[in-house]
Amino acid sequence: MTTTANVTTETSPGFSPLQAASRDHLWMHFSRMAPLQERPARVIDHAEGVYLYDDKGQKILDGLSGLFVVQAGHGREELAAAAAEQAKKLAFFPNWGMTTEPVIRLAERLAHEAPGTLNRVFFTSGGGEAVESAWKVAKQYFKLTGKPMKHKVISRMSAYHGTTQGALAITGLPAMKQAFEPLTPGGFRAANTDFYRAPEHGDDPVAFGLWAANRIEEAILQEGPDTVAAVVLEPVQNSGGCFTPPPGYFQRVREICDTYDVLLVSDEVICAFGRHGTTFACEKFGYEPDIITCAKGMSSGYGPIGAMIANERVMAPFLEGKNFFPHGYTFGGHPVSAAISLVNLDIFEREGLNQRVLDNEGALGSTLGKLLDLPIVGDVRGDGYFWGIELVKDKASKQTFDAAEREFLIKQYLPDALMDNGLYCRPDDRVNPVIQVAPPLISGQAEFDEMEQILRKTLEDVSALL
Template identity: 35%
Template sequence: MEYQYPRGNVFYRKLDRVYPLIHRGEGIYLYDEKGKRYLDGSGGALVVNIGHGHREIFQKIIDQMGQVGYVHGTQFTTQSIEEYGEALGRRLPSGLNKIYFLSGGSESIEAAIKFARQYFFESGEVQRWRVISRWNSYHGNTLGALSLTGRAGARRPYLPLLIPFPHFPPPYCYRCPFEMTYPSCELECAKALEKLIQMEGPETISAVLIEPVGGATIGALVPPEGYLQKLQEICTRYGILFIADEVMSGMGRTGKWFAVEHWNIIPDIMVLGKGMSGGYFPLSAMITKEELVDRLKQRGTGFVHGHTFSHHPVACAVGMAVLRFFEKKRLVEGCAEKGRYLLKRLEELKEFPFVGEVRGKGLMTAIEFVKDQKTKEPFPRKERFTEKVIDRAFENGLVLYPGTGFVNGVNGDMVMVGPPLIIEEHQIDELIELLKKTFLKLS
């Protein structure tokens, strides 16, 4: 059975898409009710870090529900919440030791920018409220998070509703917005942040929010060496909080527990989601430093923020089970090695004339498509090249994650390849063969 709007009472984002009915998931594969197998080459939206169908995770859900399924975050705590906080805390970068559990990445971004604002409000710097982020970023779809997101197409229908937060260009070396080359550019893309701060007024800025490795909008964009260090140095100089959005890149996805660790960066606030629960339950977190939370404690206000399903006991039980699975299977260490192999195999795809750049870190990778490899000219949006790739791959039993519009707000085509971290080398080979089969149909 398949579903397409207007069939049934449920509607989805893609109103013209035919949705197969998935019957079960096992490892890196999904099976629809007709028996067709799909290799989950993107883990949904790079969510399914530990793979599908692990019964030990199901059992933890059942066990916790048998004890208590829900308590409100202003009334009680549970053993599952406190134990997961302790276990996750042991994996966090030094100094990040206070965790606020939520149920989705957008929620955690909202919590982060509100926390930054309240921190300065309680510190007497009431004029600091603005948050700077980057173009070609993705931080979520709630209005605050969308105001920070740098994806033109997602913003366009809602512009009258958005907060006018300032943005600066990403470190997009393949298409440098400054028409320069690294390292002779001397990180002009990082200097752009300081120029923007000075133009907007540093006394009005509460935080700078960035994805350490660019995610859903621009596709596994790895910054050049020295870039993140330069951003943090600028933030420190102006007394601005530095927020790392690790919703997609965190929890082992890049071959470190957190992407900032590749560059020895410790942000003031870090946001997690997606892979925390591996998709088994809605779970995210806003994480910060004790000295920042202490400011709220000293003022006697607490954190003026909350959601019905924050600090959820079942979500935290799932998070704990997933964390233990990570540790038992040594998935983070394995991801680094598997990621190198995946990138090496993806480079082979440059034999196809429409493959422009292959990029990424660990098992967070992307393929950017171009009309002309030499000039890097993008396909016109009307050709819907990414959609063609996604559809042909789907026919071949391969699931990828699409991205468009990152070149000029309209053009730009890419797919993200981010399979579960449990993938084996021979399954990476299978994934590559499915990609080649897909690309041959488009040649």
């Protein structure tokens, strides 16, 4: 037993003192806590490049960039130095009516990188706050422009957009919302772009894309165009395992939004900053939104930061008279995180990380595609450095696993087995069972091969058990 002030930690067999402290005091995110009372949590001690090292010394390939975050890789001394330098000069000042130089410089840089007239940058602490801000600004925008009934949001089935009450209402995952009902009213759903499970469209992705986009129009008409403020879509949908946009999909969505005077929000919390080979993924997929939400890769995870970037149309009424946006966060536009992000974007330019992704995305996809020879692998899909591997019980029929099998496969077996075999990635069954892979942008063929080999061994092992 160890005691500090009024806190007592009970040591027990199999737990190091640090693991015991974690068990007794740390409430982890998105984690079942009961098993962690009996089984020690793995502690990641340090990282370098594309590798993590736990406190037992095991070397683990980071196949998820932390959480779609560490674009430039781990252990970047110049990013740590940027944080220290800014902290020494000015560690904190709020972004309320006054501001700081790194925040101004970062806003200017993001505006330069964003398409069209998306010139106005509202900083947040992270991605969920950016989505929350986008919905709030959309509602107020229409109130200020004489359309006060426009307040609803259309998003896609099974999409994830954050955990705050507003962002959760935009999220399309019922199981994630049930514990927190009633949520902010106004969130409605349309079809996603899961082409793997769209047999009625055969092998025609263009027809499927048009069908999926038209479901958004259908939702707007169902709710009434005079009540819908925004459509919120990820360029590549995360939840469900990397649903990519079919050709022409976003162009049709843009047309629909223009027809009914609805703001198009590109939720790029995961997809921005090189994940798909461009600073903002909307550029790659050929559409210009009214608002971009982003976070994660902006600082490569070396400091918490997010942003909502709006175009001049959205900003215009807020520049009139006494109008203002009554919304903000203490740490939104933190000077240390902004300073880190500026240096991170310098690394992107100097090392050509966006182009590196474009040059290597085909190799990553084809390497992971080798797994399709396994009976348990039904589909491998993705774009850039963001890929999903869908697991199936029967490949011919695309039959998925039942609840007990999913529990064993995704919750009990794969997370530990993959880590024990030397790979950190993401088994996920919020929709159908998938493994998500999103390596740091500095990764290349050697890392792709290592991921494929570890995935192959782990999936062969679990197939034998199933």
